[in-house]
Structures are given as C-alpha cells and as structure tokens.
Amino acid sequence: MTNVLGVWPENTHQAQILRLLRDGPCSRAELGDAVGLSRSKVATELDRMIDRGLVETAGPAASRGGRPSSIVRIAAATRFLSIDIGASTLDVALTDGELQVVARLTERTELRQGPTAVIAQALELVTKLAADSGTTRFTGAGIGVPGPVSFHEGVPVSPPFMPGWHRFPVREMFSTELGCPVLVDNDVNIMALGEKHAGIARSFDDFLFVKIGAGIGAGIVVGGDVYRGANGCAGDIGHTAVDENGPQCLCGNVGCLEAYFGGAALTRDAVAAARAGRSDQLAEQLARIGTLTALDVTRAAAAGDPVAVGMVRDGGRRVGQVLARLVSFFNPGMVVIGGGLAGMGHALLAEIRGVVYRSSLPLATGDMPIVLSELGDQAGLIGATRMISDHVFTAS
Amino acid sequence: MTNVLGVWPENTHQAQILRLLRDGPCSRAELGDAVGLSRSKVATELDRMIDRGLVETAGPAASRGGRPSSIVRIAAATRFLSIDIGASTLDVALTDGELQVVARLTERTELRQGPTAVIAQALELVTKLAADSGTTRFTGAGIGVPGPVSFHEGVPVSPPFMPGWHRFPVREMFSTELGCPVLVDNDVNIMALGEKHAGIARSFDDFLFVKIGAGIGAGIVVGGDVYRGANGCAGDIGHTAVDENGPQCLCGNVGCLEAYFGGAALTRDAVAAARAGRSDQLAEQLARIGTLTALDVTRAAAAGDPVAVGMVRDGGRRVGQVLARLVSFFNPGMVVIGGGLAGMGHALLAEIRGVVYRSSLPLATGDMPIVLSELGDQAGLIGATRMISDHVFTAS
Numbered sequence: 001m002t003n004v005l006g007v008w009p010e011n012t013h014q015a016q017i018l019r020l021l022r023d024g025p026c027s028r029a030e031l032g033d034a035v036g037l038s039r040s041k042v043a044t045e046l047d048r049m050i051d052r053g054l055v056e057t058a059g060p061a062a063s064r065g066g067r068p069s070s071i072v073r074i075a076a077a078t079r080f081l082s083i084d085i086g087a088s089t090l091d092v093a094l095t096d097g098e099l100q101v102v103a104r105l106t107e108r109t110e111l112r113q114g115p116t117a118v119i120a121q122a123l124e125l126v127t128k129l130a131a132d133s134g135t136t137r138f139t140g141a142g143i144g145v146p147g148p149v150s151f152h153e154g155v156p157v158s159p160p161f162m163p164g165w166h167r168f169p170v171r172e173m174f175s176t177e178l179g180c181p182v183l184v185d186n187d188v189n190i191m192a193l194g195e196k197h198a199g200i201a202r203s204f205d206d207f208l209f210v211k212i213g214a215g216i217g218a219g220i221v222v223g224g225d226v227y228r229g230a231n232g233c234a235g236d237i238g239h240t241a242v243d244e245n246g247p248q249c250l251c252g253n254v255g256c257l258e259a260y261f262g263g264a265a266l267t268r269d270a271v272a273a274a275r276a277g278r279s280d281q282l283a284e285q286l287a288r289i290g291t292l293t294a295l296d297v298t299r300a301a302a303a304g305d306p307v308a309v310g311m312v313r314d315g316g317r318r319v320g321q322v323l324a325r326l327v328s329f330f331n332p333g334m335v336v337i338g339g340g341l342a343g344m345g346h347a348l349l350a351e352i353r354g355v356v357y358r359s360s361l362p363l364a365t366g367d368m369p370i371v372l373s374e375l376g377d378q379a380g381l382i383g384a385t386r387m388i389s390d391h392v393f394t395a396s
Numbered sequence: 397m398t399n400v401l402g403v404w405p406e407n408t409h410q411a412q413i414l415r416l417l418r419d420g421p422c423s424r425a426e427l428g429d430a431v432g433l434s435r436s437k438v439a440t441e442l443d444r445m446i447d448r449g450l451v452e453t454a455g456p457a458a459s460r461g462g463r464p465s466s467i468v469r470i471a472a473a474t475r476f477l478s479i480d481i482g483a484s485t486l487d488v489a490l491t492d493g494e495l496q497v498v499a500r501l502t503e504r505t506e507l508r509q510g511p512t513a514v515i516a517q518a519l520e521l522v523t524k525l526a527a528d529s530g531t532t533r534f535t536g537a538g539i540g541v542p543g544p545v546s547f548h549e550g551v552p553v554s555p556p557f558m559p560g561w562h563r564f565p566v567r568e569m570f571s572t573e574l575g576c577p578v579l580v581d582n583d584v585n586i587m588a589l590g591e592k593h594a595g596i597a598r599s600f601d602d603f604l605f606v607k608i609g610a611g612i613g614a615g616i617v618v619g620g621d622v623y624r625g626a627n628g629c630a631g632d633i634g635h636t637a638v639d640e641n642g643p644q645c646l647c648g649n650v651g652c653l654e655a656y657f658g659g660a661a662l663t664r665d666a667v668a669a670a671r672a673g674r675s676d677q678l679a680e681q682l683a684r685i686g687t688l689t690a691l692d693v694t695r696a697a698a699a700g701d702p703v704a705v706g707m708v709r710d711g712g713r714r715v716g717q718v719l720a721r722l723v724s725f726f727n728p729g730m731v732v733i734g735g736g737l738a739g740m741g742h743a744l745l746a747e748i749r750g751v752v753y754r755s756s757l758p759l760a761t762g763d764m765p766i767v768l769s770e771l772g773d774q775a776g777l778i779g780a781t782r783m784i785s786d787h788v789f790t791a792s
Binding site: 220 | 553554602614616619623624625627629630632635637718725726728729756757759760762764
C-alpha cells in the first residue's frame with residue numbers, strides 16, 4: 001500500500017479549507033467567507049487542491065444572488081484508518097474524509113501475546129477491510145492503545161498488564177506497514193477527542209472524559225486539545241489510591257479506584273456474590289456459563305437484582321468521590337462518562353452526580369453537566385481519525 | 397494620572413520585540429534574528445517604536461563583524477503596577493519594563509471591610525508610591541485577589557470569607573482610577589505566572605504551583621499559560637474534602653485540606669497545644685503576646701519544638717496526599733511549593749515529597765521535581781506584572 005493521497009496541504013489556507021470540509025461539503029462562497037479569502041484567492045487555492053486530488057467539485061451551490069458558486073467536498077478517495085487496540089478486542093475501521101465510517105471489523109485479541117502478534121493481527125484486519133472496501137491507499141491512521149503513550153515518540157510507556165509493549169515502536173511499525181502518516185495515543189485521550197469532534201462535548205473547550213470499562217481513566221481536554229501531561233500519562237485516575245486500607249489492585253498497589261470498580265473488580269465481586277448465594281441471578285449465570293463478567297453485572301442490575309444494583313451504586317460512589325476532587329481542581333465545563341460500563345447508564349450516572357454535586361465546590365459544579373457519552377463505542381473510532389486528520393490537514 | 401505610554405504595539409512584530417526586550421536590552425541585529433525580520437525591516441519597526449516612545453536606543457552593540465549595530469531597550473518611562481490584595485496585607489509595587497521592582501509598599505488591611513474600602517486603601521498606596529518615585533503614568537496594572545475570579549470580566553466570583561466582593565467590578569474600578577489597562581486574577585494563578593516568568597519553573601510548560609499560606613490553593617500552568625477552568629476557579633484544592641469525618645472548616649464543610657493545614661488551622665492547633673501544656677515554646681509565646689499565628693509554629697518548628705515539628709509534618713503529609721492524586725491526574729513536569737508557610741522549608745518539603753513519591757504512579761513522578769519557590773514573596777508581584785505586560789505587549 002502506498003502513501004495517502006500522496007500530498008499534503010501546501011499552506012495554512014488549504015489546511016483550513018480541508019478542516020472545514022471535514023465537517024461536510026461547502027460552497028466556494030461559504031469557504032471564502034470562513035477562511036477570510038477573496039473569491040479569486042479561494043478559487044486559486046481550490047483549483048490547486050483539485051489538481052492535487054485533495055478536494056473535488058460536487059455540483060452547483062444554491063444561489064445567494066450574485067455569481068453562481070459551486071459546492072466542493074473532500075476528495076471521495078480520502079480514507080482514514082482507526083485501529084483501536086483494546087484490552088481484549090481489536091477494532092479497526094475505515095472512514096471517509098468527513099470521518100464517516102465506511103467499513104469496520106472487530107476481533108477478539110489478547111494483549112499479553114505481546115506487540116508483534118497483536119500488531120500482525122491488526123494488520124491482517126486492515127488488509128481484509130481494505131480488500132472488502134476496495135481501498136488501496138490510506139490518508140492516515142490513528143492508533144489507540146490502553147495505556148500511557150509518549151505521544152511524540154509514538155510508543156507506549158510502562159503500560160500496566162501489557163508485557164513487551166513498553167517503548168515498542170508502535171507508530172513506526174504501523175507507519176512502515178501502512179505507508180501513511182500514523183499517530184498513536186492512549187485510548188481514553190482518543191475517546192475524549194471523539195466527543196469533542198462529534199459527541200456531546202462539541203461546544204466545550206475544557207472538559208473531562210471518564211472511561212469506565214475494563215479499566216478506568218480520564219481524558220483531559222484543555223482549550224479544545226487533549227492535554228497529555230509531561231510524560232503522556234495525564235488522566236490516570238484508575239490507579240491512584242482512594243483508600244490506603246482498601247483491597248489489593250491488579251497493579252500491585254492497594255486501594256486503587258480500579259480495585260473497587262471496573263471490569264476485573266466487578267468480575268471478582270460478582271463471582272463472590274454468586275458463590276455466597278447472595279444473588280440468584282448471578283449464581284444462575286455462573287452455573288450456566290461457568291464465568292461472570294462486568295456485563296453480567298450490568299444486565300443483572302438492569303433486571304433489578306439488588307446485589308448487582310448495589311455494586312453499580314457502590315462503584316458510582318467511588319468514581320464520584322474521585323471526580324469530586326478533580327472537578328474542584330480542574331473546573332471543567334462538562335464531564336462525559338463513557339466506556340463499556342457506561343451501559344450501566346442512569347443508575348451509575350445518578351450515583352456519580354449525587355456525590356460530585358454534594359462534595360465539590362458550588363462554583364465549580366453550579367452549572368456543570370455530568371452526562372453519558374452519545375457516541376458509545378464509536379468515540380474512539382471517531383477520535384482516532386480526528387487525531388490523524390488534524391495532523392494530515394496541517395500545512396507542511 | 398493619564399494612560400500608559402498612551403500607545404500599543406501596532407503589529408505582531410512590534411509586540412514580539414517588546415516581549416523580547418522585557419527580558420533585557422538587545423542589539424538590533426539580535427532582534428532581527430529573533431523576530432525573523434530583515435535588518436531593514438526590523439529597523440523600520442524599531443524607528444516607529446522609538447518615535448512612539450515604546451523603546452529607546454541604549455548605545456552601540458558589541459561588533460559581530462559587518463555593519464555596526466546598536467542596543468535597544470524598553471522605554472525607561474515604562475511602569476507596570478502590581479497590586480496584590482491578600483487576606484491581611486496589601487502589597488503594591490512598581491516595576492520597569494523589564495519587570496524589575498523600582499518601588500514597593502506593603503500595608504496591613506482587612507478584606508472584610510469590603511471592596512470599596514480596600515480598593516481605596518490600595519489606591520492611596522499607589523498614589524504614595526507614584527509620588528515617591530516620580531511616576532506620573534502607568535503602562536498597565538495587574539491585580540491579584542485571594543479567591544476565584546472571572547478573568548474575562550475582571551470580577552471576583554463567590555470568594556470565600558470576602559463579604560461584598562462577589563462580582564464587585566474590581567478591574568473596572570482600578571482601570572478608571574489608574575487610567576491604564578488592568579487585569580485581575582486569582583493570587584495563586586499570578587504567583588504561578590511569576591514562577592514561569594522568572595522563577596524555578598522558567599523552563600517548564602506544564603507545572604503546578606501550590607501556595608500554602610493563610611489558605612491553600614494551586615495554580616495550573618498548561619503550555620506555558622495559566623489554566624483557569626470553566627468558571628475561573630480551577631486549582632481550588634483547599635476546600636475539597638480529604639476526610640469526610642474530618643474537622644469543621646471555616647468554609648462550612650468538614651474535612652477540607654484547609655481544616656487541617658494553612659494559617660487558620662495552625663493557629664487553632666497551636667493555641668490548643670499551648671493551652672494543653674504540650675509545647676513550652678508555644679505556651680510562652682501565647683503568654684507573652686496573647687495570640688499565636690502560623691509563623692509562630694514555623695519558628696517553633698525551626699527551633700526544634702516537637703509539637704510544632706509534628707504539626708508541620710502532619711500538614712505536609714495532608715498536602716502530599718492531595719498532591720499525589722493530582723500528580724497522577726495532571727502529570728506535571730514540576731511542582732513548586734510557595735506561599736507564606738513555604739518558609740517551613742525543607743521539613744515541609746521532605747514530608748510532601750515522601751507522600752507523593754510513595755503514592756503516585758511511578759511514570760508520573762519518576763523524574764518530577766518537587767521544589768520550593770525561589771521567588772518567595774516576589775512571585776505574585778512578578779506574576780502580576782508579567783500578566784499585564786503580556787496583555788499590553790499584544791498587537792492591537
């Protein structure tokens with residue numbers, strides 16, 4: 001597979017035009033207004049961009065009076081790739097230049113196999129996706145991994161539970177194999193970017209995205225951009241101690257938020273409740289399948305099982321306690337709750353809200369919404385392509 | 397008093413030149429290199445700026461070979477004003493265009509008198525300072541207040557313990573009276589900016605400044621700029637609960653960090669220790685003066701009084717616990733400890749470091765320095781003039 005459209009915007013006006021068209025087709029006249037260029041100057045830039053295959057004409061524009069204008073859009077051949085490497089799944093998707101999904105494949109994986117095997121599996125999925133959709137060239141690829149990342153180097157840094165991934169050249173390997181620009185970031189940061197681009201946080205410049213899934217983490221958006229911190233590990237709220245005398249966490253410390261809530265903690269507690277005969281529903285499920293997951297707890301809670309409801313409430317309270325402090329510190333405009341366990345929905349949300357609104361400073365929480373993600377499992381996908389398109393749609 | 401130099405930079409090159417000269421005089425040749433302008437273009441800009449009284453020539457430059465160059469500097473008449481409104485003191489200073497202090501006056505005040513009286517007192521100090529130093533015009537003024545501020549409006553918002561200050565038009569009032577551009581911000585944000593401009597955090601873009609004084613608060617610097625949050629109250633770590641069963645705080649809640657440490661808590665604990673006969677040194681001081689302050693605890697701790705040392709250690713541990721969580725969340729490049737009680741120095745620092753390094757994620761703390769402010773009680777002063785000079789040295 002060869003590079004991209006092979007070309008980059010030549011100047012900041014072209015980059016600005018591409019970012020505008022990423023949100024949908026525009027008339028030449030509208031583009032000129034938005035970019036602040038005269039009609040003739042915008043025409044010059046657009047003609048060059050059409051010649052170079054970056055954009056194309058899509059028909060006449062509705063008349064605004066005056067000279068007729070035409071609609072332009074991002075080249076239909078534009079294809080961004082999103083590769084979300086999760087704790088137990090690989091999610092690969094292809095979008096057009098407007099970040100709309102054109103194809104998607106998901107497969108189970110096992111991070112502990114190490115990076116070489118997982119990346120090979122991801123590349124197989126990409127090849128299949130490209131073949132199925134007749135794609136021969138990628139404009140760029142955004143990769144998410146479930147751990148801290150040195151963004152500028154494109155390598156994971158000390159990711160927990162990921163043997164072999166520390167400083168593995170993930171970006172370089174994908175870039176070589178895909179033949180296109182690649183950026184790698186922490187999966188939560190990417191989901192936050194997805195919410196900023198197309199989700200409920202679209203109109204917020206400063207907000208927190210909290211992922212509750214296998215793990216718990218936060219994406220921090222400052223001034224519309226992801227804030228990654230000095231070492232790329234900003235937002236790691238899952239492994240800070242909420243109780244010095246709390247239970248043992250898989251990370252080796254005690255009393256971490258993830259030792260109370262998240263995939264592994266819920267599985268542990270659900271199995272214990274089933275075995276102790278405290279929940280008929282969980283006990284039946286355990287007897288039938290031989291195992292329980294966090295999703296079983298979600299289902300049991302939705303069906304009104306009191307033990308499962310208690311687990312969701314308890315988890316929400318713990319998350320709320322951590323968030324209350326962060327809200328006072330960071331004073332976000334909004335908090336978005338996403339990730340696999342956000343499916344616990346309003347019971348979880350109600351508990352989080354109760355604690356945060358009770359414990360944070362009134363000034364910080366007075367008009368601050370705490371809401372569920374609207375994008376669900378598309379947040380990471382959209383965020384990854386948003387990240388790489390921001391990079392590609394920058395003047396070279 | 398009339399406005400400023402009366403003039404603003406006319407374009408971004410002039411603004412850039414002024415910001416460079418704020419760090420000290422430069423040769424015309426060096427300025428051209430730094431701004432990326434040809435020798436003739438930089439000469440054109442400088443000639444206009446000299447005509448308009450923004451900069452002046454300060455003699456010939458050392459030869460670099462080629463044509464002789466001259467040294468230019470910010471106009472000697474440039475005068476920035478810093479007005480730091482503290483819990484119990486007013487600190488007013490005048491700096492030159494390089495933010496060097498040329499005059500300073502400090503007086504006790506009482507915030508509870510309300511804004512009209514305190515602002516009148518500050519303006520009297522300004523008049524005295526101006527008369528003593530022969531200053532007739534201010535280039536700009538930066539104002540610090542000890543509470544949350546809506547930065548864009550220049551008004552305090554729900555500041556605790558400051559009756560009458562909520563939404564009082566502080567910026568407008570000073571601006572009218574001083575006849576110059578004025579910006580108002582939270583005192584901790586301003587101290588953080590001082591550390592960024594001339595303190596130990598000069599080379600850090602992302603760091604936390606923690607003020608421990610009458611109150612406890614944090615200034616958050618992201619990408620070199622102060623991050624203020626959605627409502628201007630980011631960094632408020634003094635009134636978040638560290639223990640739901642903790643002591644009553646002056647703010648009305650229980651278990652806040654400030655209920656354990658900071659001026660009021662130390663005074664309370666010192667008096668209790670003196671009365672209970674647990675500390676001879678504090679008891680003697682209480683008997684002699686009839687009152688105890690946090691500074692008495694600092695002195696007693698420095699003299700080895702075991703109760704006072706215990707109070708400093710206990711406070712450091714509490715601050716460390718709060719910071720450990722924030723460090724994992726924010727992943728700063730550095731943490732700077734300042735404010736009146738930073739005079740507790742290395743005993744306090746050792747305790748904070750111990751807790752943070754023990755409890756935070758290794759990746760976030762691996763190479764993160766936790767250090768004492770180098771600027772001491774000049775941090776706010778330098779930060780306030782840095783803030784307003786950034787504003788004035790922007791192309792209009």
